[in-house]
Amino acid sequence: MTQDSNADVQEHSLDEPNEPGEFQCDSTSNEDVMQECVGSESSEEINEIDVVRRQAAENHDQYVRVAAELENYRRRAGRDMENARLYGAERLVQMLLPIRDSLEAGVAVEQADIEVLLEGKKATLRLLDAAFEQFGIQEIDPEAEPFDPNKHEAITLASSDTVEPDTVLTVVQKGYVMHDRLLRPARVIVSKEPDGP
DSSP states (O other), X not given: OOHHHHHHHHHHHHHSOOOTTOOOOOOSOHHHHHHHHSOHHHHHHHHHHHHHHHHHHHHHHHHHHHHHHHHHHHHHHHHHHHHHHHHTTHHHHHHHHHHHHHHHHHHHOSSOOHHHHHHHHHHHHHHHHHHHHHTTEEXXXXXXXXXXXXXXXXXXXXXXXXXXXXXXXXXXXXXXXXXXXXXXXXXXEEXXXXXXX
């Protein structure tokens, strides 16, 4: 083949389109290149990336919402704790107010016989007992019971031949519990074995 025929073949191969099934990629624009140069497998990968991005955006939105809810809950809990600290005894105080009124009325009476005063004190004590009952407060009056260091405070020991050792002989001051919590131990005198002859 001569040099001229070689040039013709070369010129012909540049002008004619490729054979069917043969891929031709001209770089007219980047988008065209992406659409034409990427096969079906790459298109699936792009779809998967879009799905993952959407899922990541949804997860981020959910995280932001949960973080906001948690912050709101923390603030509410803080307010509730502060209110409980400031006003937790409100109901108890409301129960104690009639007791104070009763005591005040008793003090205001200038002349009254002992029976009237005693009846007023008993009425006041009943009001106080009702308030204690409302709040689950019970008294500890352990006379003649075995000494319990969890609820009783021994202030002294006394010899006794009538009761077993470590028994409460006398309650000097009653104790109180609120539900299962000890508010104040009962102050007691506890028996011990009699002294020798």
